[in-house]
Amino acid sequence: MxxxxxxxxxxxxxxxxxxxxxxxxxxxxxxxxxxxxxxxxxxxxxxxxxxxxxxxxxxxxxxxxxxxxxxxxxxIRDMFVGVMNEICKHVSAVLDTQEGNEVSLIQMVGGFSESQCVQEIIREKFQSKTRHVLVPQEAGIAVLKGAVIFGHSPNSICSRIIRYTYGNAVKVLFQDGVHDERKRWNDGQKVWCQNVFKPFMKAGTSVEIGHSFVQRKPTSHYETARMKIYVTDNDDIMYVTDEGCRELCNVLLNEVLPSDVNLRQIVKQTIVFGGTDLKIRIQNENTRQSHRMSLKMDVEKE
Incomplete structure (x- = not known):
């Protein structure tokens, strides 16, 4: 061995x-x-x-x-061809976006970045008068050093790019030819389409630490009301039941914010982005009770 x-x-x-x-x-x-x-x-x-x-x-x-x-x-050079083609294809796709067009510095880190072959190919492909490719000393342990710095000083990373899109399930007025017939629901007065995905934070958004999204929702039947958050990496989904969309959070409100009154109540939801955890605060504005929770995130990238 x-x-x-x-x-x-x-x-x-x-x-x-x-x-x-x-x-x-x-x-x-x-x-x-x-x-x-x-x-x-x-x-x-x-x-x-x-x-x-x-x-x-x-x-x-x-x-x-x-x-x-x-x-x-x-x-040996032939061994690099396949992986370098994929790396260049991915980097090109990122740089072709609106945000990517503003990139003026590409920093290469990680053990693979110490390869002379990799450095030369990346420089030849992406370096220009307006864009520089930088390889720091000891590129192989640069990521480790960054993790250590972040561990000692979490605020050293002031912003993050949201990797996935977050949203809620809502109902909207049903439109023939647009919505799925299986989602049709008639409440006796209007015809609705259920389980429509409504995003409140889109992938690719740059958020600072502590950035929050606030929404208020009236609940007619508080005893059974739930707070749900969905997440997806597919920008084209229409419903929360579509493939690629998953339930990230499902909370029975009356369990964490008990109330004796099963009437219409207003629930305020505050979702804080930017950290390694997704922090959620829910408050019943009728009773003034509040509840906090953190969801460990595997969906953020620096």
Missing amino acids: YDFIDLLGSFELEKRFVASKSNTSNKFNIRVPVSLLEMIEIEKKTTLKELIGNHSAFRNKVRLIGDKLSIDENI
């Missing part, structure tokens, strides 16, 4: 120095553990050198010299 970890570590270290382009036939060298050579002889009844020689794709491109595996750098 230790030899296997050493082999992976050597590969991860050496691949950082592979350039995206090279005019010379450089070699990528890593040490092969003796235990691996012995295992190949036992399992395959042959040697690693013979296995390489019998493989036409690697012949003359991969050689075993002593305990060192010498690999043509073009083979």
Whole structure:
């Protein structure tokens, strides 16, 4: 196991120095553990050198010299092609948005950003007179350092981008040809469409710490009234029952804010964004009682 970890570590270290382009036939060298050579002889009844020689794709491109595996750098470069295409496609999609057009600095962090090949491809693709690509020292642990700083000083991150869209389920007047017939509901006076998704915070919105959304809702039957919040990553949904929309919060109001009166009451909901938790405060404005809760968020990104 230790030899296997050493082999992976050597590969991860050496691949950082592979350039995206090279005019010379450089070699990528890593040490092969003796235990691996012995295992190949036992399992395959042959040697690693013979296995390489019998493989036409690697012949003359991969050689075993002593305990060192010498690999043509073009083979290593080819390993980056697929993942770099996907990274560039995603970054391009972000930069093509209205907010992305204003980006003047791209900062590369994480262990993958220490790769010379990755740095060169990102710079070639995205660096311009108005946009700079920055790779900080020790990019591999920059994220860890940021987490430590945030742990000691939570207010060091002053804003966040909302990843998902939040909303409520509402009823609206039914429109033939627009709404789903299965959502039709007649209360004896009007025809309504139920379970329509009404967003109050949209994905992509930049919010400062402590940013709050407030809504007041009258409840005719307080005993059974509930507060529900829905979340989705699909901008095209119409109903809370659509695929991709899930219930984030479902609270029976009379359980957390008990009232002896089952009449029309006003409930004020305050939802605070911007932190690592979604903080919710609900208040019965008739009884003045209030209740607070926090929802652990996996739906925010800095």
